[in-house]
Amino acid sequence: MVDFSWWDSLAQGLAAVWGWQALGLIALGVLVGSVFGVLPGLGPVAAIALLLPATLGLPSLPALLVLAGVYYGAQYGGSLPAxxxxxxxxxxxxxTSHDGHPMALQGRAGVALSMATISSFAAGCLAIALVVLLAPAVVSLGLQFGAAERFLLLVVGLVGATVLASGSFLKALAMTVLGLLLGLMGWDVHTGTARFVPEGLEPWMGRHHGLTEGVGFIALALGFFVVAPVAAELAGLSALAPAAPVRETPPGTPVVSGMATRPTREELKDALPALLRGTGLGAVLGVVPGGGALLSSLAAYRLEVVVSRHRTPPLGQGNLRGVAAPEAANNAGAQTAYLPMLALGLPPNTVMALLLGALGLHAIEPGPSVMGVQPSLFWGLLVSMWVGNLLLLLLNLPLARWWAPVLLGVLRVPRRALLAGLLVAAGLGALALGPHGWGVWLVIGLGLLGFVLQRLGCEGVALLLGFVLAPGLEEQLRRTLRLSRGDWFVFLERPVSALLLMVAILLLLVVVLQPRRRAPD
Known part of the structure; x- marks a missing residue:
């Protein structure tokens, strides 16, 4: 039986988002997210990075409502061009494109789009309900942790994200360490000294609000996730290109035909098992470090290929289950990723790291204390996800037939003009970061650094996680050693911290001891 306090909490969250301002901000977020999701190669990361400076003037909850709306709005919007x-x-x-586009070529684009919308809405609502049910228990567990356990919990999250990162482990580890160093750069509030700042540059930077104040989360987000990808594409690296090769459409094929069609009751019934499987798998993978929407959709589709191998038509040739499963999984994974981020302060993916940084910008200490200190923010954000999913359902299901012409018109915008617009928006955001144009130069410098690191095959995700978690790691480590009077064996004396330390070491051993992969010929 559900505890009545849950209903009180949900009522508090509903009261926090019930009003024209809050509803308008949610609608704005999902619209912006849908637009960035429609544009190939952009997605929620670039959108959130660009919106971070604009949300500085808002209170904490309204700012998070916009940024969260962008995230799940992009999950919806990305299925349309796919x-x-x-x-x-x-x-x-x-x-989604593996079966959705063949259906569009068959004149059943409306069926595929409707199925994508229904799957996204149903999976999102179920995943949010799961987060609401589990959040109090996870928060209660987190509140029982001491400083040693909290430090090692952050270490496990950081190591897990590094181990599970795509590409070279050594490069991911180097990016994590670089992120930690950047996160600790600037004045040390405990000693009053500047750390990791060249002594010859410190006086000039001090007068101009430079690196002695720290790199700054907004500058890092704009540099690494807007300027660097744009520079890469302008240099011909296609960093913002579509994530999958585009199949050639036969000449004269009316890809926008059948937009008004809807799935029949029998088709919905047949796709329901795939929807539920995708929801369950996405809900689990959403909380895994390095998981989220991308891993969830990939795993759900692979599972559906095995489970539905005897279906007609086969997956990959226009089977509705091939649309329902990945769309349900990516939206479920996007929603459950909020559980470790809000309840424990552990971001499982890039977007959650950006939202965790946004909490820090509004002087909110992430972790289990958020539910007790600011319950309106905690529950308001969760309730807003239901509201946002409902708005997206009302936006996409009845208006699907009008989206295709709009999409074709948007995609006719010259790519270089779009990239120039992104750089201008990033520059305007950078102007708010400091006087004398320091913020602009900092964003440009970080963007060039990100561009070089990208050329070397390094990903910015590990760096961002290290940067966001660095202050919490330092604070919990200082607190642990202060309480233990400098005794490092405190991490082994406490059972939970010893277990977390073993988990972190095992994760590293899994990578170190595994056979090296042969480089492709």
Whole structure:
């Protein structure tokens, strides 16, 4: 039986988001997210990074409502170009195109789009309900942790994200360490000294609000996730290109035909098992470090290929289950990723790291204390996800037939003009970071650093996680050693901290001891 306090908490969250201002901000977020999801290669990361400076003037909850709306709005928006044009607007929509686009070529684009919308809405609502049910228990567990356990919990999250990162482990580890160093750069509030700042530059930077104040989360987000990818594409690296190769559409094929069609009751019934499987798998993978929407959609589609191998038509040739499963999984994974971020302060993916940084910008200490200190923010954000999913359902299901012409018009915008607009928006955001144009130079410098690191095959995700978690790691380590009077064996004396330390070591051993992969010929 559900504890009545849950209903009180949900009522508190509903009261926090019930009003024209809050509803308008949620609608704005999902619209912006849908637009960025439609544009191939952009997605929620670039959108959130660009909106961070604009949300500084808002209170904490309204700011998070906009940024969260962008995230799940992009999950919806990415399926439209994936189905209609076979150009996934968001990486998690790649798997949707495998069956969605063949259906569009068969004149059943409306069926695929409706199924994607219904799957996304149903999976999102179920995943949010799961987060609401589990959040109090996870928060209660987190509140029982001491400083040693909290430090090692952050270490496990950071090591897990590094181990599970794609590409070279050594490069991911180097990026994590670089992120930690950047996160600790600037004045040390305990000693009053500047750390990791060249002594010859410190006086000049002090007068100009430079690196002695720290790199700054907004500058890092704009530099690494807007300026660097744009520079890479302008240099011909296609960093913002669609995440999957685009299949050629036969000449004269009306890819936008059948937009008004809807799935029949029998088709919905047949796709329901795939929807539920995708929801369950996405809900689990959403909380895994390095998981989220992309991993969830990929795993759900692979599972559906095995489970539905005897279906007609086969997956990959226009089977509705191939649309329902990945769309349900990526939206479920996007929602359950909030559980470790809000309840424990552990971001499982890039977007959650950005939202965790946004909490820090509004002087909110992430972790279990958020539910007790600011319950309106905690529950208001969760309730807003239901509201946002409902708005997206009302936006996408009845208006699907009008989205295709709009999409075709948007995609006719010259790519270089779009990239120039992104750089201008990033520059305007950078102007708010400091006087004398320091913020602009800092964003440009970080963007160039990100560009070089990208050329070397390094990902910015590990760096961002290290940067966001660095202050919490330092604070919990200082607190632990202060309480233990400098005794490092405190991490082994406490059972939970010893277990977390073993988990972190095992994760590292899994990578170190595994056979090296042969480089492709």
């Amino acid at each position: 189905i209609v044009l076979d150009q996934p607007g968001e990486a998690s929509s790649v798997m």
